[in-house]
Amino acid sequence: MDLSLSTRTVGDRTIVEVGGEIDVYTAPKLREQLVELVNDGSYHLVVDMEGVDFLDSTGLGVLVGGLKRVRAHEGSLRLVCNQERILKIFRITGLTKVFPIHSSVDEAVAATD
Amino acid sequence: MATVELLFSALPEHVRTARLVAAAVARRAGVDEAVLDEVRLAVGEACTRAVGLHMSNGVDSPVKVSLIEDEKKFSIEVGDEAPHPRFSLPGGGRGPRPAGGGRVEAEGALLPGARDEIPEPVADEDEGDGEMGLAVISGLVDDVEVSADENGGVIRMSWPTTPEPVLP
Numbered sequence: 066m067d068l069s070l071s072t073r074t075v076g077d078r079t080i081v082e083v084g085g086e087i088d089v090y091t092a093p094k095l096r097e098q099l100v101e102l103v104n105d106g107s108y109h110l111v112v113d114m115e116g117v118d119f120l121d122s123t124g125l126g127v128l129v130g131g132l133k134r135v136r137a138h139e140g141s142l143r144l145v146c147n148q149e150r151i152l153k154i155f156r157i158t159g160l161t162k163v164f165p166i167h168s169s170v171d172e173a174v175a176a177t178d
Numbered sequence: 179m180a181t182v183e184l185l186f187s188a189l190p191e192h193v194r195t196a197r198l199v200a201a202a203v204a205r206r207a208g209v210d211e212a213v214l215d216e217v218r219l220a221v222g223e224a225c226t227r228a229v230g231l232h233m234s235n236g237v238d239s240p241v242k243v244s245l246i247e248d249e250k251k252f253s254i255e256v257g258d259e260a261p262h263p264r265f266s267l268p269g270g271g272r273g274p275r276p277a278g279g280g281r282v283e284a285e286g287a288l289l290p291g292a293r294d295e296i297p298e299p300v301a302d303e304d305e306g307d308g309e310m311g312l313a314v315i316s317g318l319v320d321d322v323e324v325s326a327d328e329n330g331g332v333i334r335m336s337w338p339t340t341p342e343p344v345l346p
Contacts, residue, residue: 088197089226090190119197121222122310150215157317158310 084116087124108140188232
């Protein structure tokens with residue numbers, strides 16, 4: 066199992082669909098993707114984590130890094146996740162207060178606050 | 179000796195292997211299915227931290243994972259050989275050990291001798307230094323002990339293997 070990444074745009078939002086395992090080995094690929102998007106001017110990101118089987122603190126660090134990058138451009142980074150085992154990691158680390166977490170891509174795209 | 183011991187080169191691509199092996203041995207030892215995700219995550223965090231310590235300190239030796247099956251618990255020890263100078267005491271002695279046989283509450287007892295350095299939950303940078311990994315472990319595992327000295331460190335974690343029966 067490796068990491069899969071695909072992107073698409075919906076209006077002014079860029080959806081990053083992530084699949085597989087995000088860990089110390091694969092997280093750099095996700096970071097490269099987020100950095101590339103921000104460098105190309107995509108500042109409103111929705112990271113769809115429904116296909117993620119495993120996430121660790123390295124992956125969390127990359128998401129936090131992505132959030133900092135978009136915020137530097139007054140952008141946003143929203144997460145889509147319904148998996149309890151993934152949500153638990155965000156809760157343990159207090160990151161549920163940092164990331165807007167949505168139950169669907171449609172909801173994340175529609176969110177404006 | 180440990181039920182299963184795993185030595186792997188301190189490279190990120192091998193951490194997944196350690197997770198898979200640990201989860202397989204834990205399942206066989208009778209750790210509850212619902213807890214296996216936590217075992218997988220905790221051992222992954224511990225190995226990630228050890229790999230980072232070896233790489234940043236230029237340590238060539240492998241990371242060691244010991245999986246130990248006892249009658250009522252399943253234990254994992256992840257050992258690194260990176261120097262931890264902040265844990266060394268004057269005279270080179272080991273850090274203080276918790277009283278009472280080594281079982282400690284995770285919160286507040288993490289990193290004995292370095293309580294002021296308990297990590298903030300949010301990483302400052304993309305590249306964590308393993309401290310957020312420790313925060314995840316302490317949030318996940320009830321029975322965890324972290325020790326380290328100038329010769330290396332060990333994270334010990336355990337889970338019960340005989341859960342209380344749930345009555346209808």
